[in-house]
Amino acid sequence: MKEHIQALLEQTVSILKQEGILPAELEPRIQVDRTKDKAHGDLATNLALLLAKPAGQNPRALAQLIVDKLPASPLVAKTELAGPGFINFFLDNDWLANQIALMAQDPRAHVPVAEHQQTVVVDYSAPNVAKEMHVGHLRSTIIGDAVVRTLEFLGHKVIRANHIGDWGTQFGMLIAHLEELEKQNPEVLSSGLADLEQFYRESKQQYDADPEFAERARGYVVRLQGGDSYCLGMWQKLVDVTLKHNQAVYDRLNVSLTPADVMGESTxxxxxxxxxxxxxxxxxxxxxxxxxxxxxxxxxxxxxxxxxxxxxxxxxxxxxxxxxxxxxxxxxxxxxxxxxxxxxxxxxxxxxxxxxxxxxxxxxxxxxxxxxxHAFGMMLGKDGRPFKTRSGGTVKLVELLDEAEQRAAQLLEQKQTELTPEEKAQVVNRVAMGSVKYADLSKNRTTDYIFDWDNMLSFEGNTAPYLQYAYTRIRSIFRKAGVDAEQLNGQVQIGAPAEEALAQKLVQFNDTVKSVADKGMPHLLCLYLFELSGAFMSFYEACPINKDGVGEQERASRLLLCAASAKVLERGLTLLGIETMERM
Ligand code: ARG
The missing domain is CATH 3.40.50.620 (HUPs)
Known part of the structure; x- marks a missing residue:
């Protein structure tokens, strides 16, 4: 929408240049913003204020000239001048209605692919070899993955680059230690090195305590750097076992990284x-x-x-x-x-x-x-200090995810009465992983953030369970109505203010997705989905569907609004790497 209005304004600027009203060399940065107050229309621009001085014009008069020359568009019902020279745009309700009908049946929720498709390399996750992934890598993994999904959805060619720390002098001591363990038990690696962190710690302890070990370790570093095949083989084993650990975490978290995306430092x-x-x-x-x-x-x-x-x-x-x-x-x-x-x-x-x-x-x-x-701050505990275990150690990701599932299971115990055990397990997993991810994604990534179980697992507020629940609510409306959301017909009519507010919110999805891709900031999408759910809840309260006395056309129109809301919620959550379900 913003882009469309921007394009209209660009055309207008060229017309005014041709007519000699604006100097030909002016290349203004045309900005279109959403208005805060409906009385000022839906979108607004300060273009006339920006151009008035270089054009030697009165801003309000220039605003009028722009409005006069603005090409007609199906999106815009009317324009109005405001204040010293703002131009306000009111979106056309017929256009809106038409957009909603298109969104309702389109798995892309009517978001087009980007006009200029780019090759984008995204460096994210990047844990270190022979170290357990810890909460420090969680933020990069989760935020990076959401941005990758969004870029791909817009049609860009995305190359995931997992820049793992797989090189450096520490490999000398790691190889020396692995060698000792293998002497005791040749199969030690096939069991997967249950605890990488411990392995690393033991290597370091020996290196510090035993000069002979340290000497051997230094020798291995030199040989490794020289391409010695024994050392490279040992190194590769350490890389492989670490990747196996990491992949288990990615899979569990529904992160789209695979071993093929590894491009470590050694590359x-x-x-x-x-x-x-x-x-x-x-x-x-x-x-x-x-x-x-x-x-x-x-x-x-x-x-x-x-x-x-x-x-x-x-x-x-x-x-x-x-x-x-x-x-x-x-x-x-x-x-x-x-x-x-x-x-x-x-x-x-x-x-x-x-x-x-x-x-x-x-x-x-x-x-x-x-x-x-795209920098991000630290993950802090509730006390505002770096997130640590009770004993002060770094929190392993695996333990964190286990705890998330335990807590989600407790939370959902009373709620899930009609579900089969398999469905229950799936809901617990999706709510748990969704909550951990969303808690991170929903904060402006540049700041530190406080990791708080109670907040992230709440059904109220800007959380994953709230959005997942909003989605299941809509799905249950269709079940109650006995209607297949994919087979709707009829037209959207925008009558009640709550319908208009919801429709307005829905058509902003496109701009929101684009700004996530441009700025690398998934919290913009989170906030949008949260506001959309709020608009949906208000709509559903004000505009009944499965009630006596609701006319056929009205019902069909409202069901289309429901279907479009479900499509956007589902697509939006998928872009964030969060799964939805039919009921919970
Ligand atoms: N492995 C590094 C760490 O754990 C992060 C690497 C990030 N990527 C890069 N191109 N430097 O701190």
């Missing part, structure tokens, strides 16, 4: 030496005490001197930054990315900015390809 190893040399050849990197360093003017150290970023250590080794330089280059040159989205916690912001500054200076990725850090 870029073959590029690193050449990049270091190239940066040196380009005069960007200089030798400093044996290391190769890029000095960045935009970052100052304590003394106010340009900050140095090491790209190659004295011993010849490379760093996390070098990898991210290579990685950005690869995503553009090899994967053909138009956009690269990184869902990484905000503490890595400076790291990324430094890597990308070097990437741009070296010309590895042109400016028109956007590299975007």
């Amino acid at each position: 870029y190893n073959p590029m690193l030496a050449e990049i270091a040399e190239d940066l040196q050849a380009k005069g960007l990197a200089v030798e400093d005490q044996g290391a190769l360093v890029v000095y960045l003017d935009e970052y100052k150290n304590k003394d106010g001197d340009p900050m140095g970023v090491i790209v190659r250590k004295k011993d010849g080794g490379f760093l996390y930054t070098t990898t991210d330089i290579a990685c950005a280059k690869y995503r553009y040159q090899r994967l053909g990315a138009d956009r690269v989205l990184y869902f990484i916690d905000s503490r890595q912001h400076q790291h990324l900015m430094q890597a990308w500054s070097i990437v741009r200076q070296a010309g590895y990725v042109p400016e028109q390809v956007s590299l975007e850090h």
Whole structure:
């Protein structure tokens, strides 16, 4: 809708340029916003205010000129001038009614694919090898997956990049420890290493306590980096067993990542030496005490001197930054990315900015390809401190999900009277996973957020159970009416204010989905679905369907509104990676 009105205004601006009313060189950024108050129409623009000065016109007079030249459109019933020079647009109810009828029968809820389809690489989840996934990776995984689903829905080519931490000096001690365990039990890995965290801890303890072990571990690092097949084989085993753990979490959470999406840090190893040399050849990197360093003017150290970023250590080794330089280059040159989205916690912001500054200076990725850090804050406990177990350890994701299911089962126990045991189990799982995901998705991702079981599992407020329940409510209306939602006919008539409010909300779905894709912010969709459910509940209270005295046409129209609401809710939740059910 916004785009449509924007396009109308663009046409108007060209007409006014041709007529010499506006200077030809003006390229205004046309903004169309939703109004807060229905009295001011549905959408509004400040275009006349923006152009008045450069055009040497009175804003209100210019607004009138724009309105006079605005091409006719089926969307717009009328326009009005307001205040010093705003233009308000009132949407046409016939157009609205027609849109609702189209949405009601379309699994895409009448959302078209994007006009300009792009190749988008999305970097998300990215846990580390031989470490359990913990709550810190949960946010990236959940938010990234919702954005990936939304981009794909809009027709973009999405490449999921799970940038796992699969390289580094820690592999020496991990290999040495695995070797010892395998001596005791050759099958140790086939049982899946029940506790990766413990394995990592034990390796580290030995490394710190036993000089001989540490010596062996360092030897393995050198051999691994040199491509030694024994060490690579051991390394691969550790990678595989970790991926198996992670995949179980993804599957349980209904996250769309698969082992094929893994592009870990090691992917870029073959590029690193050449990049270091190239940066040196380009005069960007200089030798400093044996290391190769890029000095960045935009970052100052304590003394106010340009900050140095090491790209190659004295011993010849490379760093996390070098990898991210290579990685950005690869995503553009090899994967053909138009956009690269990184869902990484905000503490890595400076790291990324430094890597990308070097990437741009070296010309590895042109400016028109956007590299975007979609940062997020921390997940905090109810006490406002980093989320920890009672004993102060990091919370394992698996345990968190177990607890979610226990709590959801308790919550739903009294409610699910008519369901079979299989249906019950499915509802518990969907509510539990939905709640954990939605709690995260519904918050503006840039801030820290408080993880609170009671809030996220509530049937009231902006929660997954509330939306899932709203969906089942609509489905039950169709069951009661004995009507198949896919076989509706008749027309939508928008009469009552609650019908109009619901219809207005429904047609905003399109713009909302688009802004999630543009901004990488799923909370916009959450808020939208929450408001839509509220509008639906008000509609359902004000406009009965399965009651005596409701006329045939009226009933058909209201059922279409119900069907469109169900389609949008289902599609919206699916984009967030949350499943719906017929009853709960
Ligand atoms: N493995 C890293 C961590 O756990 C996150 C990697 C994010 N992606 C990247 N391209 N640096 O902190």
